[in-house]
Every structure is written in structure tokens, then in C-alpha cells.
Amino acid sequence: MERNVTLIGLFAALIVALGFVPAIPLGFGVPITLQSLGVMLAGAVLGSWRGALAVLLVQALVAIGLPVLAGGRGGLGIFVGPTAGFLIGWLPAAFVTGLIVERLRRVPVALAAGIGATLGGIIIMYALGILGFWLVKNAGLKPEDAPISLWAATAIMAPFIPGDLVKVVVTGLVARTIAQYRPSALLARG
Structure with a gap:
């Protein structure tokens, strides 16, 4: 139990620390x-539940106003802004990434982590992120404002995919390295 709490806190700290790397604003x-x-790594290394708890800890820190997101952002307003869907999507993204690594035990860990991170960290996170972006951009429009289509919101997110x-x-390489040199630390396969 104590080890789990420590690792959950450690991965929450990793997610926060990765927020200190300067963000690249795209203007929208x-x-x-x-x-x-960090979200992908939390799921791939800690597994579904522990990875999700690490993300939940970060989300709680954001909600109470600590500036732990990229650019020093935090507070409840983040949960209704253009990035809300992505932030909310972190939780299922980590869970699904971890679940896939846990379930694909016969698949090499790098491949399992890659599949998990693709399904959880890209497909699920983008589905919620795009939906959230679309909802926020269309909320409270003035009559003279044109609504944004869901397709347009999806197209706006396309520049993010290569980086992800x-x-x-x-994520796959880190999971493989941990499995190779410290297999007991890869809790998703434990």
C-alpha cells in the first residue's frame, strides 16, 4: 500500500514537472x-488504477487552484476552458493505457505500451478533448458569431497528432527500459 501511494505521488509529480517544460501556444x-x-507513462508503468489515481491527484491539485498545468495554470476555470476536455480526458487515457498494458501480457511491453498510449493517450484523450473544445467554443455565442463544427474542431487539433x-x-521505449532493467517497477505487468 505504501509503495502504491509513493508511486502514485511520484507520477503525479512527473506530470506536474512536465508542465514546467515551456508550452508551445498555437493561438486557439x-x-x-x-x-x-506523463499521463501515458503513468498508465503504462503504474497500470490502470494507479495511473488513473496519479492523474486524479493532479486534477485535484488543478481544481484547488495550484498552478500545476503548463504555463502555470490552475483553478476551476480550467475545467470550463478550451482545454477542459483534454484535462478531463487524462483520467480515462491513463486508465485505458494501463489496462491495455495489463491485458496484453503476451505482447512485448514496448508494443503493448504503444498500443495503450495510442488508444488511451490519443484516441480517448482526443475524443474528449475535441468534444470539450467544440462545446466551449460554441457556448454562449452571440447571434452574429458563427458556430464551429465538430469537424472543424477536429481539424484544429490535427497539428497535435505528430507530437503525440x-x-x-x-512511452513504449520507457516501458521497455523499465521492464528490462527494473521489471518489478513496471506495475502494469506486475
């Missing part, structure tokens, strides 16, 4: 950050 409210890499694919590869 959703920056490129490395924090989603690199994060998937990094």
Missing part, C-alpha cells in the same frame, strides 16, 4: 505540452 487556446506524456505519436513511442 490549446497549447502543445509534455504533460500528456512521438510521445507514444517514448
Whole structure:
């Protein structure tokens, strides 16, 4: 139990620390950050429940106003802004990433982590992120404002995909390295 709490806290700290790497703003409210890499790693290394708890801890820190997101952002307002869907999507992203690594035991760990990070860290996170972005952008429109279509919201997110694919590869490589040199630390396979 104590080890689990320590590792959950450690991965929450990793996600926060990755937020200190300067974000790359793209001009429409959703920056490129490395924090989603931390989410993918939490799931791949800690497994579904522990990875999700690490993310939940970060989300709680954000909710109480600590500036733990990229760019020093925090507070409840984040949960209704253009990045809300992505932030909310972190939880199922970590869970699904971990679940896939746990279930694909006969598959090499790098591949399992890559598949998990792709499904959890890209497909699920983007589905919720795009939906959240679309909802926020269309909320409270004035009559003269044109609504944004869901397709347009999806197209706006396209520049993020190559970077997130690199994060998937990094997640697989890190998981493989941990499995090779410290297999007991890869709790998703424990």
C-alpha cells in the first residue's frame, strides 16, 4: 500500500514537472505540452488504477487552484476552458493505457505500451478533448458569431497528432527500459 501511494505521488509529480517544460501556444487556446506524456507513462508503468489515481491527484491539485498545468495554470476555470476536455480526458487515457498494458501480457511491453498510449493517450484523450473544445467554443455565442463544427474542431487539433505519436513511442521505449532493467517497477505487468 505504501509503495502504491509513493508511486502514485511520484507520477503525479512527473506530470506536474512536465508542465514546467515551456508550452508551445498555437493561438486557439490549446497549447502543445509534455504533460500528456506523463499521463501515458503513468498508465503504462503504474497500470490502470494507479495511473488513473496519479492523474486524479493532479486534477485535484488543478481544481484547488495550484498552478500545476503548463504555463502555470490552475483553478476551476480550467475545467470550463478550451482545454477542459483534454484535462478531463487524462483520467480515462491513463486508465485505458494501463489496462491495455495489463491485458496484453503476451505482447512485448514496448508494443503493448504503444498500443495503450495510442488508444488511451490519443484516441480517448482526443475524443474528449475535441468534444470539450467544440462545446466551449460554441457556448454562449452571440447571434452574429458563427458556430464551429465538430469537424472543424477536429481539424484544429490535427497539428497535435505528430507530437503525440512521438510521445507514444517514448512511452513504449520507457516501458521497455523499465521492464528490462527494473521489471518489478513496471506495475502494469506486475
